[in-house]
Every structure is written in C-alpha cells, then in structure tokens.
Ligand code: FAD
C-alpha cells in the first residue's frame with residue numbers, strides 16, 4: 482500500500498508523528514506553486530523565507546532517509562495547482578492513499594478538499610500537531626457568548642497548568658498587563674537583533690526567472706530569518722537569554738532607535754511550525770525559574786499570554802467566523818490605502834518609521850502594527866480589504882488565520898467587536914506618550930487644526946463624530962464622547978474641515 486503525504490509550506494515541523502517511522506511506501510511531496518506566490522503581493526523576504534525553509538525541510542527529510550518529491554517553482558512538470566500536481570503523482574506512483582495535515586488557512590482548506598475529491602484515492606486529513614486547541618475550540622467554548630480573550634486565556638493556563646500553583650495563578654493575578662506599558666527611556670541598552678546568514682541566492686534566481694511579483698528589500702545571500710529547526714532554536718535561546726528580562730516592560734513602547742526593542746521575532750518560526758508553541762513557552766518558563774532575580778513575573782506572564790492566549794485565540798476566532806469574516810466591514814469604509822504604505826514616503830514620522838522598517842525588514846512589532854499603521858488606516862477610513870491585503874503581503878509572519886483576525890478584527894474593528902471591545906484608535910497624544918517619533922516630525926502633535934497639525938488628531942475626532950451612532954453607547958469610549966460634548970459647534974466644524982482636507986489629500990501627508 483503506497484501513501485502520498487502532502488507537506489505545506491507552513492508545516493515544517495520535524496517532530497510531527499508522520500516522521501517517526503521511515504517507510505519506503507510513504508512518499509512525501511512539497512510544492513512551490515504560483516497560486517501560493519500570487520494570492521497576495523508579498524514582500525520578497527516572505528517569498529524567500531517560506532521557499533528557503535521548505536527547501537531546507539526537504540533536505541532534512543532526505544537526510545533522514547524519507548522519500549520526498551520536491552516540485553520547484555520552475556520545474557517543467559509543475560502544473561502550479563495542488564490538485565493537478567497531486568493527480569499526476571497518484572497516477573505515476575500508483576498511490577493507494579492520500580494524506581495531508583489540516584491547513585491553517587481557509588483558502589487552502591477549500592482547495593485541498595476539492596483536490597481530495599479529484600485524487601481518485603481514499604483521503605485522510607490528520608492534525609498538524611501544532612496548536613494547543615482544536616479548530617472548533619473557541620466556537621464551542623464561548624457558544625453564543627462574547628469571545629473574551631481573557632476568559633479563554635485563563636482556561637488555557639488552567640488546562641495546561643502553566644504558571645499555576647495549587648489551582649491559582651502564580652503571584653495571585655492572571656494578568657500583569659498594567660505593569661507592561663512603559664515608554665522606552667534608554668535606561669536598558671537595546672540589544673542587537675539576532676540574525677542568520679542564509680544564502681538564498683538560488684531561491685531568488687528562481688523567483689526572478691518565474692516572474693513572481695514582489696515588493697520590499699532583501700539580502701538574498703545573507704538572509705536573516707531562521708530557516709531550520711536548529712536556527713529557530715537559536716532565535717529562541719537568544720530571546721530567553723537577552724530579551725525576556727525586559728519583554729513585558731517595553732512591550733508597548735515605540736522608538737526610532739530600534740526595530741525590535743525586546744520582541745522575540747519568533748512569529749515566522751512559530752507560524753511555519755519550526756517551533757512548537759509549548760516548546761517556546763516551556764523554554765521561557767525554564768529561564769524564568771533559573772533567573773527569577775532578573776526576570777520578573779510580569780515579563781514571563783506577558784510573553785506566555787501572547788503565545789497560549791492571543792495566538793490560539795485568534796486562530797479559534799478565524800475558524801469560528803470564516804469565510805464571512807473576510808467580508809466584514811462594520812464601518813463601511815471605502816477608501817484606498819494611501820500610496821505611502823508601499824513606499825514609506827510620508828512626512829508623518831511615526832508612519833515613515835513603521836512603514837520604512839516593514840519594507841526593509843518584513844517585520845514590525847505589535848504596537849507598530851496596531852497603534853501606528855493600523856490606527857492610521859482606520860482613522861483614514863480605508864477599506865478593510867485594502868488593509869488586509871497590505872498586512873498579508875508585507876510581514877514575513879503573515880498567514881491569513883493570524884493576519885486577518887488581527888487586522889480586520891483587532892486593528893480595524895471591521896468585525897463590529899468580535900475581537901476587540903473598542904476600536905484601537907488614538908490621537909497623537911498616545912503616540913507622543915509612548916514613542917520618540919513626534920520630536921523629529923514635520924507635524925505638531927499638540928495641534929488639532931491649522932498648519933502642520935498632526936493628522937492623527939483631527940482624524941481621530943472626526944472618526945468618532947462620523948461613527949457616533951455605532952460607538953457612543955460603548956462604555957469603554959464614554960470619555961471620548963464626554964469630551965466631544967464639551968466642544969463648541971465651531972470647534973467640531975473646524976476639526977471636520979481639517980480632517981476632510983487631510984482625507985482628500987491622503988497621498989500627500
Ligand atoms: P512578540 O512580541 O515577541 O510576541 C511573541 C509571540 O506571541 C509572537 O511571535 C506571536 O506568535 C505571538 N503573538 C503576539 N501577539 C499576537 C497576536 N495579536 N496574535 C497572534 N499571535 C500573537 N502575527 C502574526 O504572526 N502574523 C500576522 O500576519 C500578524 N498580523 C498582524 C496584523 C496586525 C494589524 C496586528 C495588530 C498584529 C498582527 N500580528 C500578526 C500579531 C503580532 O503583531 C505579531 O505576532 C508580532 O508582532 C510578531 O512579532 P514577534 O514574534 O517579535 O512577537
């Protein structure tokens with residue numbers, strides 16, 4: 482009996498039980514196909530990273546004496562279609578059974594369901610053995626109630642006995658977020674980010690030859706992101722040793738002095754499954770146990786919450802709400818994304834820094850994504866499709882299950898509040914408080930109207946005036962409306978006039 486097993490580009494887990502036995506009658510297949518390069522316009526580093534890691538994984542399996550068929554981008558036999566490639570192999574190799582691991586993306590899930598029907602052999606979908614929860618967990622856990630992340634997170638802590646003592650959270654509190662909101666003040670030296678030096682010149686040539694469109698910069702012959710399990714573990718070690726002691730404290734900080742601050746940059750290795758979430762959490766907790774004098778509880782709790790809380794939570798929301806999720810547009814926003822999202826050429830210093838670094842490194846940390854680029858897109862009333870498309874392309878860690886929930890849900894509130902209890906918007910006040918960007922900016926963070934008034938200010942108040950019918954009743958933003966109520970009609974009209982001037986000239990800001 483001959484079995485064909487498909488490994489997708491984000492299923493690079495060498496510890497999957499599939500690989501426990503070596504069997505000549507099992508053929509593994511991996512394929513580089515154009516629909517996967519073209520479903521969004523991607524950053525060059527994302528294309529290089531995924532194909533580079535796939536090729537490394539295929540080499541690893543070969544070395545481990547597994548049988549692997551690797552279909553390269555420019556192979557003449559490549560049909561650039563999961564179904565047709567699979568059918569060809571089934572016929573050529575006399576395959577009796579086809580197996581695949583559950584895909585994380587709805588799009589791929591649908592494609593593989595169809596491919597399975599067309600394969601002409603029995604098919605089995607198995608677990609990817611990566612996540613701590615099943616696809617349906619969030620839907621079943623919450624039923625019709627609100628999808629509150631905090632309740633889910635506490636359940637995960639209890640279920641997996643993480644940072645728990647005698648059934649209670651270690652330290653007495655579940656969440657130390659209130660301690661983790663410090664501006665970067667320069668007191669702790671900023672470490673240099675860890676970087677690999679992978680040579681991906683061949684992948685780069687293949688991408689060029691095949692005419693795949695991309696954007697952004699990359700050093701193909703010295704590629705920084707981890708492509709193998711060994712390299713991913715080096716990233717993890719670097720994080721726990723050097724960054725974890727300050728991870729929580731500066732989690733929300735923004736600075737022009739560093740692209741990464743104390744963030745882990747583990748998302749690519751996690752999302753391609755080179756690392757398992759539990760492996761990451763356990764290693765971090767082990768380091769915390771060893772160095773409790775240097776690593777306080779709020780650092781480790783903050784980190785654990787991102788991995789077993791947010792990451793699993795957004796995946797659950799995705800599977801509970803797709804495919805309708807990708808059509809949600811609660812505010813009916815229709816604008817195009819300003820051109821500077823693709824060039825970084827804007828006078829707004831905070832935006833210039835966040836976009837410029839994203840184009841350069843295919844990375845921005847959470848607060849840059851949420852409170853700078855996402856914040857601006859929402860205030861500028863950009864269509865969520867445009868925003869999603871940008872986030873899906875630009876970040877090396879962007880796979881739809883985690884991208885769309887964060888973008889359309891958390892950042893754009895296009896789901897009307899499934900993910901977030903209020904829209905994450907702010908005026909320049911917050912950005913000035915949390916960053917050093919405003920000091921060197923063309924715009925004045927203190928001004929709402931007039932020349933050089935920071936666009937975030939008038940757009941912020943205009944957003945709340947425009948969507949008053951949808952937002953006024955939200956208890957979490959009562960203060961905003963109390964402040965608006967104190968403004969004179971003339972003041973409100975001037976703000977709206979200023980905002981409209983900016984909205985009509987977004988590309989020139
Ligand atoms: P760290 O700050 O070091 O956090 C550690 C890990 O926790 C991350 O590697 C990640 O796996 C996990 N994590 C933290 N926050 C989240 C979150 N909100 N959702 C899911 N996992 C989380 N993350 C992606 O992995 N892919 C995306 O495409 C993506 N798009 C985003 C779009 C927007 C608009 C926003 C606001 C957030 C997005 N995120 C996305 C979540 C988060 O910003 C990134 O996971 C994080 O910045 C990755 O950098 P890091 O590894 O240094 O994270």
Ligand code: SF4
Nearest residue numbers: 829831909919922935
């Ligand atoms: Fe950003 Fe406004 Fe500050 Fe400039 S003044 S950096 S545009 S918040």
